[in-house]
Amino acid sequence: MRNILTVLMLLAFTITYAQEVKPKFEKNGDQTEATFYHDNGEVAQKGLFNKNNKLQGVWTSFDAQGNKVASGTYNNGVKVGKWFFWNNETLKEVDYINNAIANVSEWQTKDRVADNN
Template sequence: MKKILILGAFLLVGVGFAQTTKPVLEQEGNLVKATYYYDNGKVQQQGYFKDGKLTGQWIAFDEQGNKKSIGEYVNGAKSGKWFFWNDKALSEVDYSDSRVAAVKSWAQQAIVNK
């Protein structure tokens, strides 16, 4: 039954990311480490499941391998500080009780070589 719950969680996450490459699942103690890939072979996201729920640190990357987001899950819910990167800004999102409590953003400075 536990394996069915874990498989169901993977299917839900996988459908959300619409990828065709199968994830790599590795048992690590009482956790299952999941690594999802883009079609180009680069890692799309990586994190853990426990008892069929997202848990611990999850990291997402863009297709070039640049970090897009990093944060923690507790019992399947986002928790604490999450960071999101894009071309224009770094955003910090604080989660409390699975809800956004605060958001901060910093614009990226252009570096000019002289």
């Protein structure tokens, strides 16, 4: 019984002091730089918001191990241009025009077209 009580107290202590990693926002002129984090503290996403609080410029996403998994550009909250998505040994290039997919290309790692570093 004493062991169970000790385990429960340790569990309650751990849960009480577990901290959620909160996003970081830094004002930079008319834009706000945003960084969102995974629970383990690694960066999940980085990018900018414009003065109207819309996604703006290059946004990059990372997995929980810190590997880049996506990168693309927003213009006033709308996906535009080339976006890149890395998944294991595959790279997908997606062309957006006004938030709509215009074209998709895919390569395997052996093709050595682009690197996610």
